[in-house]
Amino acid sequence: MAKTSGKANQEAAKRRNYGRYKTWFWSIFALGISLVVLLFLLASWGVFGSMPTFEELENPETNLATEIFSSDGETLGKYYNENRTPIKYEDLPQHLVEALIATEDERFYEHSGIDARGTVRAAVFLGKRGGASTITQQLAKLLFTENASRNPAARVLQKFKEWIIATRLERQYTKEEIITMYLNKYDFLYQAVGVRSAAKIYFDKEPKDLNVEESAVLVAMLKNPILYNPQKEQFKENSLERRNVVLSQMEANDYITEAEEDSLQQLPLKIKFSPQGHDEGVATYFRVYLQGFMKEWIEENPKPDGGKYNIYRDGLKIYTSIDSRMQEYAEEAVQMHIANLQKEFDRQNRNNKTAPFRDISKEEIEKVISDAMRRSERWRILRDQGLSKEEIIKSFDTPTQMEVFSWKGNIDTTMTPRDSIFYYKSFFQAGMMSMTPQTGEVKAWVGGTNFKHFKYDHVKQGKRQVGSTFKPFVYATAIDQLHLSPCDTLPKSLHTIEAGKHGNQNDWTPRNSGGKADDYIGMVSLKKGLAESINTVTARLIDRTGPKPVIDLVEKLGIDTENIPEVPSIALGTADLSVFEMVSAYSTFVNEGVYVKPVIVTRIEDKNGTILYQHVPETRDVISKETAYVTVNLLEGVTQYGSGTRLRGDWAVNDPYYKSVVTGYPYNFNREEIPIAGKTGTTQNQSDGWFIGMVPNLATGVWVGAEDRSVHFPSIRYGQGAAMALPIWGTYMKKVYSDKELNVAKGPFPKPEVVTIRTDCSTYGVDESDEEDRLPDELDF
Structure with missing residues (x-):
């Protein structure tokens, strides 16, 4: 009888403990859910930082480059703070979109901004089996949140903001619009902001002309544009390997066949790097003159609201009379002849004691160099820093590391600024x-x-x-x-x-x-x-x-x-x-x-x-x-x-x-x-x-x-x-x-x-x- 009573007491105690554990579990669970909901609410109310308004979601702020077109429809260059030229979804090649979805967000068309399955997987395996950020979340991060913080707690709070913005973006835009915005916003380095700029800079093509492997290279860079950059010599192997991962993902998602995957992965990494910096590309001198033309035009032609146009962020399109083919032929002709002319000039100057000058005295040469020093940017900067005339002149005789021009390619060297003036005086120019x-x-x-x-x-x-x-x-x-x-x-x-x-x-x-x-x-x-x-x-x-x-x-x-x-x-x-x-x-x-x-x-x-x-x-x-x-x-x-x-x-x-x-x-x-x-x-x-x-x-x-x-x-x-x-x-x-x-x-x-x-x-x-x-x-x- 006593044994039976003891067993009953034990069973009762177990039931009580189970009940307490159950209560604790559901309490903790409810608290966790409440905490998550509270965090969502606090994030949405802007407690963890400002959130975009409806108007900002409707018109996300972007810096759009002004694009300069030739008379035959080619892009001559751009004016920009960020070299971004927007592209429409219908101008994106299908294989680029497929490569993006297969690699970055396989269930893109199934979720509403947050991939629950991916989030759980990332939490359980601590990100070792892939991240959980959807394309929409990545867009939210690019548009409205700061770069990831090194502080884990701050990163978690930022993640909540990304989730909320992502869901709002999904309600505001179509899937196609989200993809387009994301590809238009991403920075591929080398002034290539947005996929159109990236296609031109890395492959000298419009996006619609990219082939599958080229699209895969660009999608590969989305993971890390530095580590997987095809232009950087030390990262080319990384770029190739990541490109092949993208191709494998495309095959796994039935966008390409296994045979196509094998064939494409065997191809070498090829790019046609065409930088679009302000000092590079075609018609550089013309673009500077055009910049002055636009400055005058902007002063005389205000916006309808009375404000001024900004060629660096308003996304203007300037159609010029320049023919890109004739411009290319002209630049080639100048380069070809002046390079040869310079070679002959240098040969004839070997025994000229006053080279590169002729018919003037040493005193006159010194005046030419002194005048050039005073007109130089170096003189202006040092003068603005408060240096005396004597200190500035002394700096021109201090050896300095610099890159100088030569017809065989730029040269990294050390020389005094005064000597560099002598050096540059010897070059012929053309207009x-x-x-x-x-x-x-x-x-x-x-x-x-x-x-x-x-x-x-x-x-x-x-x-x-x-x-x-x-x-x-x-x-x-x-x-x-x-x-x-x-x-x-x-x-x-x-x-x-x-x-x-x-x-x-x-x-x-x-x-x-x-x-x-x-x-x-x-x-x-x-x-x-x-x-x-x-x-x-x-x-x-x-x-x-x-x-x-x-x-x-x-x-x-x-x-x-x-x-x-x-x-x-x-x-x-x-x-x-x-x-x-x-x-x-x-x-x-x-x-x-x-x-x-x-x-x-x-x-x-x-x-x-x-x-x-x-x-x-x-x-x-x-x-x-x-x-x-x-x-x-x-x-x-x-x-x-x-x-x-x-x-x-x-x-x-x-x-x-x-x-x-x-x-x-x-x-x-x-x-x-x-x-x-x-x-x-x-x-x-x-x-x-x-x-x-x-x-x-x-x-x-x-x-x-x-x-x-x-x-x-x-x-x-x-x-x-x-x-x-x-x-x-x-x-x-x-x-x-x-x-x-x-x-x-x-x-x-x-x-x-x-x-x-x-x-x-x-x-x-x-x-x-x-x-x-x-x-x-x-x-x-």
């Missing part, structure tokens, strides 16, 4: 612009050889002495005023314009470039006079017209005449002008006497596609069609039997200069098939070389020289415009004509219905049969 005369559309703009190291733009910003390229303006004035013909003749003899005439303070007697006795004997036609750039002929013409009509003409042609003195010597090109001015002025001749202001922006849109600006052409009649046509006819003579004959045939194929310096020669532009009008120009001591060349629907100007005029070739052979600048034009035009899609004209220049001025000199008693035998080296001044 080149190409435009359509009939529309004013600028098609190519090359402001220098390397924007990262040489910021100065030699198209619009730089102005240099133009030499003989100014002479056609004198000839055009004479034709317009005096009705002269290219067949009319003038003496080659010396001509003096006396002091007091045309504003001259002293007698002016220009000499011809050859310096031989027969350079001043006999008569010469105007066509031959311009082709051979005979100074005495040009002097006679401006003596008859006067300098003021010439200045009036060039002003109408879009040239700034403020610093051009009203004296006869301007006829030989003493004025400093820009490539931009010269090309637009010459274009007027091809456009039958009508000046068209150069166009760089055709349209501006906001991020929604609303047109904010539409270009309206600005034109004016400057000279008659007949005068324009006759001037073009004169300029054709330059390439037929003047300094431009290098563009015709291959007469100099064995010339040592062309073997060592000129790439792409011979150009072989057929005289009958491709009419070319143009003019070379060379300034004193060969400091500046010019060539402006035109075909019926394209005008292109090139300038070549060093930063300082005392850096130049010792002889005219290498230093003339026909040697320094013309080869860039020839190389560029060969590439342009080879691209049949560009439709660059080959036919004759447009001729007015009525031409009263004779241009055919073959029946005019003028013998020019020997002109093609003249060597261009003798003709270029």
